[in-house]
Amino acid sequence: MREKTTTLYLGPQHPGITGNMMVKLSLKGDTIVKAKTEVGYLHRAFEKLLEKRNWLQCFTVMCRFCVPEPDPMENIYARAVEEIEGREVPERAKYIRTMVLELARLQSFLLWYAGQNGSAGLYTVPQWSVGDRNYILDLFEELTGGRIYHMYTWPGGVRRDLPEGFESRVLKVMDYIEKRQEDYDRMMFDNSIFQKRAQGVGIINKEKAIEWGVVGAPLRACGVKSDIRIDEPYEIYDKLDFIVPTQEGADVWARALVRRAEFKQSISIIRQIIDKMPKGEIYNKVPNPQKWTLPKGNAYVRAEAVRGEIGMFLQSDGGNKPRRVHVRGAAYVHAVSLLEDVLVGQNVSDVSFIMNSLGTCPPEIER
Amino acid sequence: MELHKEKQLLETLQGVFQLKSGEIKRRHRIEVEVEKKDVVPLLLFVKEKLGYKHLSHISCVDWIEEGRFELIYMPWSHQEQILIMVKVSIPRDAAEMENIDMIWRQANTYQRELREMFGIEFPGFVGDYDFILEDWEDIPPMRRDFDTEAYVKDHYFERPGREDAKDVRTEIAKRSGEQIPDFAKKYSR
Amino acid sequence: MNDKNSQKIVDVIKNFARKHSLFVLAYGTGCGAIEIPATMTSRYDAERFGIRGAATPRQADVLLITGYLSTKTLKRVIRTYEQMQDPKYVIGFGSCTINGGMYWDSYNTIKLLDMYLPVDIYINGCMPRPEAVIEGFIGLQKLIAAGKAEGAKKYKENLDWYRANQKKVIKNWVMPDYNW
Numbered sequence: 001m002r003e004k005t006t007t008l009y010l011g012p013q014h015p016g017i018t019g020n021m022m023v024k025l026s027l028k029g030d031t032i033v034k035a036k037t038e039v040g041y042l043h044r045a046f047e048k049l050l051e052k053r054n055w056l057q058c059f060t061v062m063c064r065f066c067v068p069e070p071d072p073m074e075n076i077y078a079r080a081v082e083e084i085e086g087r088e089v090p091e092r093a094k095y096i097r098t099m100v101l102e103l104a105r106l107q108s109f110l111l112w113y114a115g116q117n118g119s120a121g122l123y124t125v126p127q128w129s130v131g132d133r134n135y136i137l138d139l140f141e142e143l144t145g146g147r148i149y150h151m152y153t154w155p156g157g158v159r160r161d162l163p164e165g166f167e168s169r170v171l172k173v174m175d176y177i178e179k180r181q182e183d184y185d186r187m188m189f190d191n192s193i194f195q196k197r198a199q200g201v202g203i204i205n206k207e208k209a210i211e212w213g214v215v216g217a218p219l220r221a222c223g224v225k226s227d228i229r230i231d232e233p234y235e236i237y238d239k240l241d242f243i244v245p246t247q248e249g250a251d252v253w254a255r256a257l258v259r260r261a262e263f264k265q266s267i268s269i270i271r272q273i274i275d276k277m278p279k280g281e282i283y284n285k286v287p288n289p290q291k292w293t294l295p296k297g298n299a300y301v302r303a304e305a306v307r308g309e310i311g312m313f314l315q316s317d318g319g320n321k322p323r324r325v326h327v328r329g330a331a332y333v334h335a336v337s338l339l340e341d342v343l344v345g346q347n348v349s350d351v352s353f354i355m356n357s358l359g360t361c362p363p364e365i366e367r
Numbered sequence: 368m369e370l371h372k373e374k375q376l377l378e379t380l381q382g383v384f385q386l387k388s389g390e391i392k393r394r395h396r397i398e399v400e401v402e403k404k405d406v407v408p409l410l411l412f413v414k415e416k417l418g419y420k421h422l423s424h425i426s427c428v429d430w431i432e433e434g435r436f437e438l439i440y441m442p443w444s445h446q447e448q449i450l451i452m453v454k455v456s457i458p459r460d461a462a463e464m465e466n467i468d469m470i471w472r473q474a475n476t477y478q479r480e481l482r483e484m485f486g487i488e489f490p491g492f493v494g495d496y497d498f499i500l501e502d503w504e505d506i507p508p509m510r511r512d513f514d515t516e517a518y519v520k521d522h523y524f525e526r527p528g529r530e531d532a533k534d535v536r537t538e539i540a541k542r543s544g545e546q547i548p549d550f551a552k553k554y555s556r
Numbered sequence: 557m558n559d560k561n562s563q564k565i566v567d568v569i570k571n572f573a574r575k576h577s578l579f580v581l582a583y584g585t586g587c588g589a590i591e592i593p594a595t596m597t598s599r600y601d602a603e604r605f606g607i608r609g610a611a612t613p614r615q616a617d618v619l620l621i622t623g624y625l626s627t628k629t630l631k632r633v634i635r636t637y638e639q640m641q642d643p644k645y646v647i648g649f650g651s652c653t654i655n656g657g658m659y660w661d662s663y664n665t666i667k668l669l670d671m672y673l674p675v676d677i678y679i680n681g682c683m684p685r686p687e688a689v690i691e692g693f694i695g696l697q698k699l700i701a702a703g704k705a706e707g708a709k710k711y712k713e714n715l716d717w718y719r720a721n722q723k724k725v726i727k728n729w730v731m732p733d734y735n736w
Contacts, residue, residue, distance in 0.1 A: 045508065051511075211421075213473040300423075311424055311441075313424060324428045328424040336473075336476045
């Protein structure tokens with residue numbers, strides 16, 4: 001019997017798609033035989049615009065590269081500029097930066113809870129986790145003035161010091177979120193609907209995972225212990241005590257468990273940072289931005305975001321503007337070549353479920 | 368900080384290939400520059416023999432004054448924890464580079480972007496032409512000689528009043544009958 | 557029903573009903589989409605105002621343009637907008653829909669949304685807070701109650717002008733005619 005192949009365009013206008021992108025699926029019945037990612041709906045030509053901005057103006061653009069988690073992008077830009085220029089960062093600024101990064105991780109985890117469960121049809125968890133995320137965004141707002149885009153980590157340090165009593169408020173939110181984790185466990189990880197949906201779905205080839213450029217939680221769910229924060233410590237991660245959780249399943253369930261464990265690690269990291277936070281300067285003053293030039297050179301700086309490894313290649317030609325800024329997002333590999341591979345053989349109803357678990361974020365693919 | 372792993376790697380590479388230059392940038396980073404013909408052998412060598420399995424990034428810089436594109440391949444080793452930046456220059460007119468998507472599958476995506484954004488051709492490379500842009504008719508936009516401001520003037524409308532960058536808060540406040548507080552006035556331009 | 561006064565009463569009732577059931581199309585066209593979950597969920601709870609999501613364009617009333625539109629998305633947005641049934645409203649969300657915002661010199665994003673689609677109300681900010689989003693929706697509700705949210709009518713009457721603008725950006729126009 002000859003089976004008919006149906007073509008299904010999933011997106012860009014589709015509530016299940018994570019962001020503005022399209023997956024073109026060839027289906028036999030309910031099963032996907034071929035998937036093709038089409039991106040470019042969010043291309044804003046940032047890398048072109050950055051060639052026209054001076055070094056300080058660039059810093060306001062950086063956070064817009066990735067919307068769910070803007071702080072690592074600011075951080076890698078700041079570190080790339082510092083590496084080219086050889087600028088020192090005060091110790092306290094490093095601690096604050098790390099705290100901001102970890103808070104950003106936490107809010108991104110909560111957003112991921114929402115996406116993962118929303119795509120499985122469990123609508124209670126999004127209501128809770130996006131609501132809880134607001135508590136972290138409130139902290140950000142107090143610290144930086146913005147809920148989503150912070151523009152806080154700049155070359156040479158951070159923009160302003162912690163407000164009075166900020167640490168105690170952070171700890172309060174951490175206690176609250178840690179307590180809420182039990183509720184999420186009950187709604188999500190102990191929920192047989194979620195377990196049945198997640199187990200054995202979206203399996204990545206474990207042997208090929210490293211070669212195919214899988215990074216972050218999906219790679220750790222394949223049993224590879226890899227984390228930029230430990231492999232190539234930046235800021236103050238080498239002074240902190242945390243573990244890199246791994247799982248063996250390589251499916252959506254394993255990735256969910258890895259993220260759950262990382263969530264707990266992030267809370268513990270923030271507590272350690274607040275415990276050890278030194279006093280002192282918070283930034284190293286940069287020159288007049290109009291006259292600020294960097295020596296000729298390049299740098300490639302990486303950081304660990306929730307979605308995986310992100311990197312920035314920065315080339316300076318000795319002028320007051322960058323010659324080239326090139327961002328590598330985790331989704332650049334995850335959502336194009338990896339997703340096309342993982343989706344084959346899956347059920348069509350699992351597409352957005354798998355996309356969420358791989359951490360698909362279109363704005364950093366096309367920039 | 369001890370850099371013996373980096374030194375050892377640089378010596379190995381210098382022994383096997385003719386490097387145009389090679390330096391240790393810092394811990395976890397070394398940078399080498401090679402001829403175009405050595406790129407694929409070097410990438411294959413570091414991947415298969417030295418275990419640099421993870422391709423972190425491929426980037427490209429347009430040095431229009433010198434008439435060349437500079438491609439940078441960045442493989443990373445999870446064991447050694449070193450990232451090699453392999454630089455290669457190719458001429459800007461008739462830009463062509465060897466295809467490496469049989470070494471790393473995800474290079475396919477990078478090459479599609481390089482072809483679209485810089486106009487670099489990869490002979491023997493099968494990949495869809497449209498990646499990010501749609502119906503693009505101008506020169507590849509990431510080239511330095513593409514003027515984005517002129518393009519914007521030609522193709523898009525502009526809201527009047529943007530060009531003088533005036534402080535519009537007084538106007539808005541007048542319209543809605545609000546008072547601008549004194550502390551805010553000192554920040555106005 | 558030809559009586560002018562009774563038509564007025566019907567309009568008032570119609571607009572009252574419309575303004576309290578705004579179904580927003582779930583189409584995140586730009587980065588502003590990140591504040592939509594926050595607006596819809598527990599803390600800000602936009603459903604208090606009758607604002608809720610709709611999955612398909614044919615069942616939606618409001619098209620939220622959440623931020624910049626690249627030319628590639630503009631094509632899809634126009635198609636989506638034309639699929640929507642009357643009554644329909646467009647909200648421009650974020651500074652980049654108003655005047656290009658920080659993408660003023662980007663070759664791939666449009667700068668003035670109201671040259672391509674009839675915008676009923678703008679919400680400014682980069683990005684707008686959930687309170688601002690709700691404020692914008694209340695502004696739209698006021699316009700609807702006053703019978704002034706006539707974007708769709710404007711679009712129908714000036715279709716040629718809008719088409720000319722749209723075709724200036726979208727080179728390969730392969731879309732069906734707009735006929736409702």
